[in-house]
Amino acid sequence: MQIRVEGNRARMPGLVNVHSHSFQRLIRARTEHRSPAREDSFWTWRNAMYRVANLLTPEDIYHVARMAFLEMLLAGITTVGEFHYLHNAPDGSRYDDPNLLALRVAQAAEDVGIRIVLLRTAYARAGWNLPANPLQARFITSTAEAFIADTEALRRSLPTVQIGVAPHSVRALPLEYIREIVLYARASGMPVHMHAAEQPAEIEACISEHEARPIELLARHGILDHSFTAVHAIHITSEEVGMLAAAHAGVCACPTTERNLGDGPVPADRLLDAGVPVCFGSDSNAQIDLLEDARALEYHLRMEKLRRAILRPGSLLSGLTHAGQQSLGLAEQPNDYAILDLNDASLAGSDAGSLATAILFSANRTAVRDVFVNGRQVIESGRHFAQDEIVREFRRLCSRIG
Numbered sequence: 001m002q003i004r005v006e007g008n009r010a011r012m013p014g015l016v017n018v019h020s021h022s023f024q025r026l027i028r029a030r031t032e033h034r035s036p037a038r039e040d041s042f043w044t045w046r047n048a049m050y051r052v053a054n055l056l057t058p059e060d061i062y063h064v065a066r067m068a069f070l071e072m073l074l075a076g077i078t079t080v081g082e083f084h085y086l087h088n089a090p091d092g093s094r095y096d097d098p099n100l101l102a103l104r105v106a107q108a109a110e111d112v113g114i115r116i117v118l119l120r121t122a123y124a125r126a127g128w129n130l131p132a133n134p135l136q137a138r139f140i141t142s143t144a145e146a147f148i149a150d151t152e153a154l155r156r157s158l159p160t161v162q163i164g165v166a167p168h169s170v171r172a173l174p175l176e177y178i179r180e181i182v183l184y185a186r187a188s189g190m191p192v193h194m195h196a197a198e199q200p201a202e203i204e205a206c207i208s209e210h211e212a213r214p215i216e217l218l219a220r221h222g223i224l225d226h227s228f229t230a231v232h233a234i235h236i237t238s239e240e241v242g243m244l245a246a247a248h249a250g251v252c253a254c255p256t257t258e259r260n261l262g263d264g265p266v267p268a269d270r271l272l273d274a275g276v277p278v279c280f281g282s283d284s285n286a287q288i289d290l291l292e293d294a295r296a297l298e299y300h301l302r303m304e305k306l307r308r309a310i311l312r313p314g315s316l317l318s319g320l321t322h323a324g325q326q327s328l329g330l331a332e333q334p335n336d337y338a339i340l341d342l343n344d345a346s347l348a349g350s351d352a353g354s355l356a357t358a359i360l361f362s363a364n365r366t367a368v369r370d371v372f373v374n375g376r377q378v379i380e381s382g383r384h385f386a387q388d389e390i391v392r393e394f395r396r397l398c399s400r401i402g
């Protein structure tokens with residue numbers, strides 16, 4: 001990451017948030033208590049998330065996306081990869097335009113002024129040998145053929161937006177479906193993103209169905225390549241690290257979400273040592289601060305290994321920018337940048353030798369003063385031009401959802 005200093009200001013490339021589900025911003029802080037379940041986990045959180053996902057109208061989806069994207073800009077994030085899996089009406093019926101909800105999210109990005117890559121997500125089933133779950137009806141596209149037709153329609157509707165293909169997970173799709181849409185994405189030059197190895201239960205289910213672990217399965221069937229990003233990749237063996245490296249695939253870590261959901265730490269030391277690039281995502285948007293994601297990745301490993309200074313700061317900084325662009329199929333964007341105030345209390349006193357690590361390990365969001373996307377200023381002196389209205393509409397939505 002190239003940081004340029006002029007007086008008491010530093011110009012930092014815009015951060016690239018590779019993995020977001022913007023609507024989950026609505027359940028922030030609303031799942032931080034014990035549920036009636038005996039033990040809370042990723043799976044009890046997921047029930048709360050499904051409940052909210054089914055209450056939202058297309059306009060609600062627009063308003064919550066604006067709120068999440070506004071907060072991203074305030075944190076110096078200039079690009080978001082939105083892993084979008086809400087497609088249908090709550091009862092599972094298709095809208096007249098099957099991309100209605102994706103288009104509302106894209107509109108939110110345009111109105112707020114953030115660069116978006118829409119990762120259109122395929123989801124076909126609750127899991128292998130599991131009955132259909134009515135709470136997932138909004139996500140479902142039953143066949144690969146229909147998914148490809150809908151994705152082509154979205155590409156026609158948004159000719160200037162980068163579109164990617166996101167098979168949700170090995171749990172949510174049969175293998176043949178995954179293969180078909182990945183071949184389609186590859187032929188069209190689109191990036192492929194997929195949740196993989198986030199939770200131990202997902203590994204066990206994959207072994208039961210395929211007699212292979214998720215990354216192993218994807219490698220065996222030629223699904224991994226340089227355009228593939230595995231989101232999470234937490235519970236992986238050394239062999240699977242080698243498979244990702246051999247295929248030149250990448251990994252997206254989401255540490256603020258992974259710690260929130262009790263997923264576990266991404267083995268970034270093993271991945272980076274093997275040459276697998278690691279980028280970052282805010283995922284559930286429980287918190288939106290990509291610098292915190294980068295430092296949490298290092299800190300999780302320190303806590304696990306009882307050591308210090310495990311990852312190279314340069315790898316973390318590259319993960320926040322260059323590796324993220326690579327994962328999303330974007331070129332470098334020299335006109336996307338943030339201006340930091342070096343007199344901010346969190347950065348004061350840093351010098352040429354310590355500025356990059358000061359930004360990485362201690363910068364608060366208050367240090368982000370101005371943000372530019374494609375040369376257009378969207379944050380000025382720490383505020384967005386439509387901030388009050390966006391927050392007002394979001395508060396109205398929260399009070400309705402409860």
Ligand SMILES: [Zn+2]
Nearest residue numbers: 021083195283
């Ligand atoms: Zn996710």
